[in-house]
Amino acid sequence: MANSDPEGVDGVRMTWNVWPRTKLEASKCVIPLAASIAPIRPHSDIPTLPYAPLRCRTCSAALNAYSRVDFLAKIWICPFCYQRNQFPPHYAMISETNLPCELYPQYTTVQYTLQTNPDPNNPSNAPQLQPVFVFVLDTCMIEEELVFAKSALKQAIGLLPEQALVGFVSFGTQAHVHELGFTEMSKVYVFKGSKENSKEQVLEQLGLPAAGRRSTAGYPKGLQNGYTNTVVNRFLLPASDCEFTLNSLLDELQTDQWPVQAGHRASRCTGVALSVAAGLLGACLPGTGARIIALVGGPCTEGPGTIVSKDLSEPLRSHKDLFKDAAPYFKKAVKFYDSLAKQLVDQGHVLDLFASALDQVGVAEMKVAIERTGGLVVLAESFGHSVFKDSFKLVFEDGEQSLGLCFKLVLNKGYKVGVQVDAAWGESSSFLFNFSFSGMLEISCSKEIKVQGIIGPCTSLEKKGPNVSDTVIGEGNTTTWKMCGLDKSTCLAVIFDLSSTDQSNVPETVNPQFYLQFLISYQDPEGKTLIRVTTVTRQWVDISVSTEELMHGFDQETAAVVMARITSLKMETEEGFDATRWLDRNLIRFCSKFGNYRENDPSSFSLNPCFSLFPQFIFNLRRSQFVQVFNNSPDETAYFRVLLNKENITNAAVMVQPSLISYSFNSPPQPALLDVASISADHILLLDSYFSIVVFHGMTIAQWRNMGYQNQPEHQAFALLLEAPQVDAQIIIRDRFPVPRLVVCDQHGSQARFLLAKLNPSATYNNATDIAPGSDIIFTDDVSLQVFCEHLQRLAVQS
Template identity: 60%
Template sequence: MAEFLDLESQDSVRMPWNVLPGTKADAANCVIPISAVYTPLKPLPAATPLLPYSPLRCRNCRSVISPFSIVDFSSINKIWICSFCLQRNHFPPHYQSISEQNLPAELFPQYTTIEYETTAPHEKAQAGSSNVFLFVVDTCVIEEELGFLKSALLQVLGMVPENCLIGLITFGTYVHVHELGFGQLPKVHVFKGTKEVTKDQLLEQMGFFTKRPRPTTGVIAGVRDGLSQESVARFLLPASDCEFVLNSILEELQKDPWPVPSDQRAARCTGTALSLAAHLLGVCVPGSGARIMAFLGGPSTEGPGAIVSKNLSEPIRSHKDLDKDSVPHYHKAVKFYEALSKQLVHQGHVLDVFACALDQVGVAELKVAIEKTGGLVVLAESFGHSVFKDSLRRVFQSGDNDLGLSSNGIFEINCSKDIKIQGIIGPCASLDKKGPLCSETVIGQGNTTAWKLCGLDKTTSLCIIFDVIKKENPDIIAQSANNQFFFQFLTYYQHGSGQMRLRATTLSRRWVAGPGIKEDLISGFDQEAAAVVMARQVSFKMETEAEFDPIRWLDKSLIHICSQFGEYQKDSPSSFSLSPRLSIFPQFMFHLRRSQFVQVFNNSPDETAYFRMILNRENIANSVVMIQPSLISYSFQSGPEPALLDVASIAADRILLLDSYFTIVVFHGSTIAQWRKAGYHELPEHQAFAHLLQAPRDDADAIIRERFPVPRLVICDQHGSQARFLLAKLNPSATYNSDGVAPGGDVIFTDDVSFEVFLDHLQRLAVQ
């Protein structure tokens, strides 16, 4: 794996195939598509310069000059040849002094990824404009929850940078838009929750044109289009100016006053509140980096976007209801949020959702708006839970662990002519820029070569899926002197400092075609990247294809890969072997089949949507932990060491640390638990035991500090009720009907097959 990690640290890219099949037929045989998982804002190596000028672009295909461009220094007017379309381009006058000894940074061979400070003409964002946070707060929650939420919000208000603008909307049965600009007399605009409010009604009702006449033409949005600065400043104020007003409003904030009959749910108009928030930002700050941060404490029951009726006798939809299509509100709500997501993408704004409730709040319906705008999502059981409080704090944290939130991104792809783009699975929205590079087959956000990234951060990762279109042709193999495919990823974005930047990453990968290419393909296979691409694909198919059987699809793909790339004699399972480059892949697939992305039983639609959204935005290292958790064992005999993700790893005198990304479990074996309950670690003569207990806690804290959303920490003992968090993730090699368990070990009560049985079946089927 080492060389793939090196490639990632240089170019932020991981590809399942690093040697590519060169023809359509070869690519189809590879099962896992030609794809790349790219993290546009991954921090660059310290030595990489930031270039203070705009890049040179090819006059034909608009790609940016890179170390792969061929430069002719000998001609009088120096020329560079584009590696994508082979167009010859002249250097502008200020490049005349370059030579082979005096190269500009963008031609250095090690700078295949480089960043430019740019103010490109199509970027509407005002350079230096401040970020905007609009808090949308649900007040239909019990007093205790509201107290937790208020204290969390008051805490982060002090962390918001001074020049950021802040606004506040609270909602319950009605929506309240708070004016912060006149602190002496707090003023609130109230809207009915059951009705949808248009942009014009909002302008009218909130008195945007009391001081000056309304412009007759054009879109009315922002200071440039005829809105006065003071009318915007009534609702959105710099953090330093409105801290006092906001503090007093939040401290006095009461639970929604409307009575709720005992057989009903509270009247909560989430959809109307979010729609008003989107209109308000669209009117005041179009095209600047703005985030709607919604804090939801229960399901929406009123107005557009409702997910359930007020009657408690009607249960909230489950996966079974979705399968049977007996969901009266679901499709209508999704349609409403699709329209909202289009509006937000058009405005360049982000929707973040913090859903904290024991019941579902409608994350499954909101998914489309969160994902297309690149929003953050956090799911917790209560506003008092550390998962919520610490995650919210991380959003505003600066320093080592800041998220690197950026906005207003546009992502473009260029590639060699024999390869096309099927689409992207990840947090982005298509800009419908069709062209010759778009494939007929569409996966995810396809039919375009440019995407909008309203919000993105240091770990936002896009999975780009390509299509090789080169047909079999004896000539191509003969002229394989130029057997390189080129890819270029361009990301324009507004940096946290307010300036516009362009990051250009250019890659080259060798392709092979014809018979005897198996060894070449295996030599460039990245098992981790392959597992993550399969996970994103299977999640996407489960959501978009009716009657799709994920287990069957994964099994068929795996059997095909093993029979294609394994070494064996026909019909002899015992002769089967896989190259070390492929040997862990079946194990990843075994755990993916059992993961929360594929098994929806026991999870609500909200939880499933949440898990998949995070899978679709995280980088390879984090996604692999979600698919196959890591397990570390601590004992007196040895230091911390990796353990097999298997029930056989449990022992009475061991502590196990399981990291499954969303949950971190510290699991004490039965003897360790007894000693701890007896208080041995508090005695001076048992220092070693105290250190042993502390080591996994320290490691868990280190993981928690770096992760977003903050994971849930579970500390449990063998045979305790919470041990299920560990047992559910282990390979059931010892179950209630297997012979002999090691003393002090454990069994799992399941009828699932173990990894050994799975591998056995796989070998039998692969050699047929």
């Protein structure tokens, strides 16, 4: 990639970097006006200021580099609403040669640190609020699986900061809340698995008074780490105090002992366990940075959130069942998790799901609660599988050692690695400490712009205003959103609309620039409250005069990812939505608008280089797991979509259109076409499709390896060739969450399908005579990219 950091300091990318002036012209652009924003992405060039931002008294936008300033009158003019605001007394020394940091033109993103909950006696020594973790463990598993899950939990508890508060809930036919503060004997509160419990009922059954609240003033006596001792520390204890108790409890914990009838599934009350954990946190610690981390090993069959009956003869719902409305439990379960999501958002808490089972566990139903709270989701086949084990460890583990080990391995081997490593990779010691809590995002726009909504991990706070569009996409009807959990890779897609429909309504003297501001306040892992303000400006353009500027401002990757997010959302929310047809129609309109051609002459068609990759992105999106859902279970599809909606543009683009690197004796590692023609007998291919990494050996390479040539001193070059893609794969894996599945396979082997499924089928059984020696064919009736483009050209040029 020419630009190694396309997001820049601001973390903002737009589908169009210049905008048409009217709604009508914007609709002709086909691809919506949208921006992706990574709210807390780390960057060394962002200054941190030790005070609160100055806000406009009319529209609440923060003082920024685009504000006009009258230094004599000590007034600043807001670029969004043109309100004149007086500077407060502590800005008295402001002048053209003495500017505050936020007015420097290069600081379009500024971070502010707010002093929270100071100790009245010693403000510099205010206690920091530590994160809170409630682990929820499924016990309806075979012994071997439970051993893997317990081992992972013990490891995680040992890696937590000493003062982090920990709670524990186990569940099977019933849900058990374990009292960790009562060490003399094991004390457990049991909740019936078939009964839904409100927060008040949980509070009553656990014997909790309504007083377990955080103090908003200075911490009075009786507060330890900012929390009330007596109430909270029965169920939530610092990791250092309860590690031994929890380890002993896990050692004694057995698989669910309730008998299971022959031909029946186990009774598993996942919904009750999660609502009890949410109730416990809501009673003890509302408004704090807390996470419910659920390890689930099968489908919920009991109580609220049930996704299937206990009778094994009844199969789990498939996409076909959902499409035909033949999944009797689905809507009720989604409604339950929707209400749980509202409760968690009100409390400011996050739901993380680690689902490990050969069958489905209900990710499709739980998606609403995970996504709205900004939670993590990992889907694996077993708690013993590397996808679960490595991902779970990555959340808690100090990452510096593994990073150093990887670079050591690369340097010792003495060859150049073909994969770029993100510069921000080693900035923080572990994934856990990149997590922030209690986020609030506010968007301010120039008055001609309206916000339709956000697709991503957040919840609308339904705050109406002049910049709210009547059309809603995703989380809309607002200019303010809550983000209970967010991390450095969290990325939101904001869809915009224009208020003016008629060019004649736009005055000639109107500002040629428009402005967008993203203000996010959040609590970092140390408990400090931070506010980050990003203000960006772009130009208006009159596309009735010229489309040249518009074309050069098109971001193909961002447009492809935004279209993928919108398509996924429509497939979930619009009944009978035909995604492939919708994408095709939009692409034909797009090419008709921006292509160069003579009417009814497909051979004359050409696209400006600014657009040339976009049809290829749409071709791969049509074939991807986001659109072709019938190859996957509803759980897998929900999993893929949660990650598509959360990850930054670069990562999400790889999900849509995987990257392929080719290794050979004759040249250094280099990008290859995502095409079956890239397969060669004497090459190794490395495919990154985000969810899986495939190392694919050509036929000749595989034969030489099987004969052991790499172990002979005279074939050192071959040994290095074999090792290069493996090391590059490990670098990709170490920088990614969830950890992708690594597939190492050979040409014509059974696992070669992981590569072949992603390649353009330019050579199939229909035209097998055209293939080069040592290459391969794909057994499919899918059209190739070439045929797709021929059809596209023919339809785009029609009069």
